[in-house]
Amino acid sequence: xxxxxxxxxxxxxxxxxxxxxxxxxxxxxxxxxxxxxxxxxxxxxxxxxxxxxxxxxxxxxxxxxxxxxxxxxxxxxxxxxxxxxxxxxxxxxxxxxxxxxxxxxxxxxxxxxxxxxxxxxxxxxxxxxxxxxxxxxxxxxxxxxxxxxxxxxxxxxxxxxxxxxxxxxxxxxxxxxxxxxxxxxxxxxxxxxxxxxxxxxxxxxxxxxxxxxxxxxxxxxxxxxxxxxxxxxxxxxxxxxxxxxxxxxxxxxxxxxxxxxxxxxx
Amino acid sequence: xxxxxxxxxxxxxxxxxxxxxxxxxxxxxxxxxxxxxxxxxxxxxxxxxxxxxxxxxxxxxxxxxxxxxxxxxxxxxxxxxxxxxxxxxxxxxxxxxxxxxxxxxxxxxxxxxxxxxxxxxxxxxxxxxxxxxxxxxxxxxxxxxxxxxxxxxxxxxxxxxxxxxxxxxxxxxxxxxxxxxxxxxxxxxxxxxxxxxxxxxxxxxxxxxxxxxxxxxxxxxxxxxxxxxxxxxxxxxxxxxxxxxxxxxxxxxxxxxxxxxxxxxxxxxxxxxxxxxxxxxxxxxxxxxxxxxxxxxxxxxxxxxxxxxxxxxxxxxxxxxxxxxxxxxxxxxxxxxxxxxxxxxxxxxxxxxxxxxxxxxxxxxxxxxxxxxxxxxxxxxxxxxxxxxxxxxxxxxxxxxxxxxxxxxxxxxxxxxxxxxxxxxxxxxxxxxxxxxx
Numbered sequence: 001x002x003x004x005x006x007x008x009x010x011x012x013x014x015x016x017x018x019x020x021x022x023x024x025x026x027x028x029x030x031x032x033x034x035x036x037x038x039x040x041x042x043x044x045x046x047x048x049x050x051x052x053x054x055x056x057x058x059x060x061x062x063x064x065x066x067x068x069x070x071x072x073x074x075x076x077x078x079x080x081x082x083x084x085x086x087x088x089x090x091x092x093x094x095x096x097x098x099x100x101x102x103x104x105x106x107x108x109x110x111x112x113x114x115x116x117x118x119x120x121x122x123x124x125x126x127x128x129x130x131x132x133x134x135x136x137x138x139x140x141x142x143x144x145x146x147x148x149x150x151x152x153x154x155x156x157x158x159x160x161x162x163x164x165x166x167x168x169x170x171x172x173x174x175x176x177x178x179x180x181x182x183x184x185x186x187x188x189x190x191x192x193x194x195x196x197x198x199x200x201x202x203x204x205x206x207x208x209x210x211x212x213x214x215x216x217x218x219x220x221x222x223x224x225x226x227x228x229x230x231x232x233x234x235x236x237x238x239x240x241x242x243x244x245x246x247x248x249x250x251x252x253x254x255x256x257x258x259x260x261x262x263x264x265x266x
Numbered sequence: 267x268x269x270x271x272x273x274x275x276x277x278x279x280x281x282x283x284x285x286x287x288x289x290x291x292x293x294x295x296x297x298x299x300x301x302x303x304x305x306x307x308x309x310x311x312x313x314x315x316x317x318x319x320x321x322x323x324x325x326x327x328x329x330x331x332x333x334x335x336x337x338x339x340x341x342x343x344x345x346x347x348x349x350x351x352x353x354x355x356x357x358x359x360x361x362x363x364x365x366x367x368x369x370x371x372x373x374x375x376x377x378x379x380x381x382x383x384x385x386x387x388x389x390x391x392x393x394x395x396x397x398x399x400x401x402x403x404x405x406x407x408x409x410x411x412x413x414x415x416x417x418x419x420x421x422x423x424x425x426x427x428x429x430x431x432x433x434x435x436x437x438x439x440x441x442x443x444x445x446x447x448x449x450x451x452x453x454x455x456x457x458x459x460x461x462x463x464x465x466x467x468x469x470x471x472x473x474x475x476x477x478x479x480x481x482x483x484x485x486x487x488x489x490x491x492x493x494x495x496x497x498x499x500x501x502x503x504x505x506x507x508x509x510x511x512x513x514x515x516x517x518x519x520x521x522x523x524x525x526x527x528x529x530x531x532x533x534x535x536x537x538x539x540x541x542x543x544x545x546x547x548x549x550x551x552x553x554x555x556x557x558x559x560x561x562x563x564x565x566x567x568x569x570x571x572x573x574x575x576x577x578x579x580x581x582x583x584x585x586x587x588x589x590x591x592x593x594x595x596x597x598x599x600x601x602x603x604x605x606x607x608x609x610x611x612x613x614x615x616x617x618x619x620x621x622x623x624x625x626x627x628x629x630x631x632x633x634x635x636x637x638x639x640x641x642x643x644x645x646x647x648x649x650x651x652x653x654x655x656x657x658x659x660x661x662x663x664x665x666x667x668x669x670x671x672x673x674x675x676x677x678x679x680x681x682x683x684x685x686x687x688x689x690x691x692x693x694x695x696x697x698x699x700x701x702x703x704x
Contacts, residue, residue, distance in 0.1 A: 070588060072512050099591030109582035111601055121600070122590040172586070179590055 016043040018183060018213045019064060024078035026059050033059050037239040039232055046205060046214045048224035051234035057217045061185050065101035066094040099126055102181035106188040108168035110160035115152050118160040118171055119143060122179035138178055146174025147204050166197025184208060186216040202227050221261055225249050233257045318679055325677025328458040329421045330410045331385060333363055339403045342396055355389035356382060367446055380443040383436060386414035415473050415670050417444055424669060461677060466638045466659060472670025477678050479638040483553050483653035484622060490557020491564055491621050496614055499568035507576040508598050527566035534563045535627030543631060551632035551652035559631060560621040567620060571613020575606035608697040615693035619686050625657040635662025656682045
């Protein structure tokens with residue numbers, strides 16, 4: 001099922017580390033959700049996090065743009081660095097960080113505004129456009145990157161919530177891309193979508209990799225195998241194994257990884 | 267499915283088994299209960315409205331005696347020389363009307379006597395008219411004069427020939443005269459502008475009492491409530507719902523807000539009396555104090571409604587905004603608040619409506635009905651001059667002995683209900699206008 005050769009073609013030679021995390025622990029009140037996780041996420045590559053439900057992969061993803069800050073009872077310890085800078089440092093504004101580390105959520109969550117306003121919101125609050133024309137360009141370019149332009153170019157001012165589920169998710173991706181992030185975090189972006197919409201998003205992820213480093217949390221091992229260069233397997237809050245996708249799926253070094261990808265646990 | 271061999275357990279689809287029949291019966295019973303409850307509620311509502319409108323409608327009209335009167339210069343000069351001038355005008359007017367009714371026959375004097383009782387004290391009005399407009403002398407002038415309150419009651423049906431006992435004020439002969447005047451077209455029904463726009467009148471003058479000044483008092487109080495309660499309540503709700511950490515202190519605040527919503531309004535009245543009037547020395551009976559008291563009372567209502575509206579905004583919207591690098595404040599003001607706006611508006615208007623109908627706290631701070639004697643002069647005076655409010659005015663009227671005031675109280679209730687109804691309609695329209703689906 002997972003053929004080594006297909007992965008080798010996709011192996012990227014670029015090995016710059018974009019985000020490095022070491023000894024990350026996350027606690028929800030008394031629950032220890034993430035235990036001593038070390039991960040290095042490389043630039044311009046797709047990294048996927050897989051694992052059974054509740055293993056902490058989404059929680060860890062949310063550490064990378066400090067979205068866990070918004071949860072009162074959540075406490076994060078450890079060292080997470082982006083381009084060598086500690087993102088949890090006192091002088092780092094999480095708002096600024098999130099502008100550089102975009103996020104796409106599990107359920108499509110467009111704002112109840114027009115398609116145009118959805119995409120333009122990020123650039124507007126970050127003051128990225130100097131004129132209306134600039135903004136129009138950003139919106140068009142972002143919608144193109146989100147592979148949605150052709151479908152919506154004639155109805156930019158109709159509500160974003162009126163689109164189909166797959167289109168809404170691509171709108172959310174376009175919205176995230178519009179702020180020109182360096183890293184794009186995707187939390188199970190296809191779990192609410194049908195296979196055709198999923199295929200479109202996966203194609204899109206492959207294209208986005210040209211410009212960003214993408215981290216995707218997924219329930220589907222096939223999806224991880226299809227889209228990512230590197231895969232991390234989480235289990236019960238531990239990072240069990242992390243490596244090249246091909247190697248994880250064809251020759252896992254840990255027993256638990258093997259059990260999971262062959263369907264015996266999870 | 268048509269196979270009968272395994273039908274030992276499967277019953278026919280056409281016949282109910284015992285359990286299904288029981289369930290269906292209980293469902294029917296429950297629907298009947300619900301329908302009965304709604305019918306009872308509707309019946310009571312209809313009875314309520316019919317009673318209110320039947321009792322209150324007469325307050326909006328009044329009977330006027332409408333007569334083309336001619337006063338000659340000679341009569342005027344003669345009357346002005348008399349010691350009791352207004353009495354002279356009473357006599358002049360009565361005889362003129364009596365002449366008009368009877369055509370000058372023998373019973374004219376009796377009719378004139380009756381008219382003096384029916385018309386009440388009109389002499390003063392007539393005298394001042396001619397003193398101000400001497401050019402009307404010798405010319406025909408149309409006078410519209412209100413009938414005395416006893417005559418009003420006969421016209422309204424509250425006094426009949428059978429119940430007429432108080433002969434000092436109205437005799438059977440007077441009633442005949444009233445009927446004749448009516449037939450002759452001298453008595454007409456007109457919209458009672460005094461009631462709609464007037465001020466409260468003395469306890470013996472229900473005909474001159476109006477709710478207008480109290481409406482103005484209510485209006486200024488609502489302004490104070492809107493300006494104070496809405497921003498404070500919305501700010502407090504946003505802070506508690508979106509920013510405040512979860513700890514024992516915010517829990518305590520939360521519990522206390524819920525408790526405040528349940529505190530009887532009269533307690534707020536005592537508080538207003540002690541703090542705003544006795545301690546802060548704000549003017550007694552003034553809409554500013556009433557507004558402050560009602561603001562305190564309305565705050566918890568608006569806070570609870572606003573928090574519910576904020577809670578109802580899906581968290582995914584906040585995540586979306588935060589994920590794009592919006593600050594917490596931007597997320598709240600750009601996305602959460604607009605989505606919560608319809609709920610906040612509804613809560614606010616419900617709070618205002620509640621405040622508009624509140625009586626008890628106003629009585630304690632002195633905004634009783636009889637202080638509403640004149641319109642405030644100017645905007646500032648509107649807040650600081652002694653005034654009443656609609657419900658307090660209604661309460662004052664209802665507690666007066668004269669049955670004419672009873673009718674005014676019902677009329678006042680109709681006015682109050684109209685205000686509440688229009689506020690509710692505004693709430694619905696605003697809701698429709700701001701509502702967005704996601």
